[in-house]
Amino acid sequence: MNSKVYTVEEATKKIEYYCSYQDRCHDEVITKLKSLGIVPQVIDHIIVHLIEHNFLNEERFACSFARGKHNIKKWGKFRIENELKLRNISKYNITKALKEILPETYIENFHLLAEKQWDAVFEKNLLKKKKKVGDYLLRKGWESYLVYDKLEELSRSH
Incomplete structure (x- = not known):
């Protein structure tokens, strides 16, 4: 817990700065305000201020x-x-x-990442290599049909 006691104005200025150098979500801002020892009623007031002044969107x-x-x-x-x-x-x-991610950019990034990972995994056993690369791509959040199609393509071409 923070030992400094902040006035509403100080806390507001501090959190405005926190929101100005990087976009934040509501949860991050609320967590930060709680860490400053701000009470819930004041947090609500500050959140409304941040939204009205476009610090929080x-x-x-x-x-x-x-x-x-x-x-x-x-x-x-x-x-x-x-x-x-x-x-x-x-x-x-x-x-x-x-929708911010363009479909062509999305697919291009997927292929580049998959090929880079394929080349980075040094595994003689093809099945183990496919599993390692596949698990990596799935952990990164890529669709399974993309991953499995690409693994087939890569294992045929290498």
Whole structure:
């Protein structure tokens, strides 16, 4: 627990800064405010202020989260969707966020990641190699039909 006691104005300024350098979801902001020792009634007041002043926008958060996790971490749609659900993002915003990823970019990133992982796994036994690469891609949240089709293609060509 934080030992400093914050006024509503101090807590608001601190959380505005917290939201300004990276998009946040409501849950992250509430957790941060609780860690500052802010009481629930004041948290509600600050959340309303943040939304009214566009520091907190769940749709914007979901869209930037989806784009970032796909482009940087190469996550598939299942993983992105599950991570957004864990953050209590609405189904509407999750659907909107997943539309941020262009289908051609999605497939291109999948093929690049699969081929890179295939080349990185040094396993003589073809079945074991397919399992290792497949498990990796499934953990990243890629659709199983994409994974299995790609594994067949890779095992034939290598």
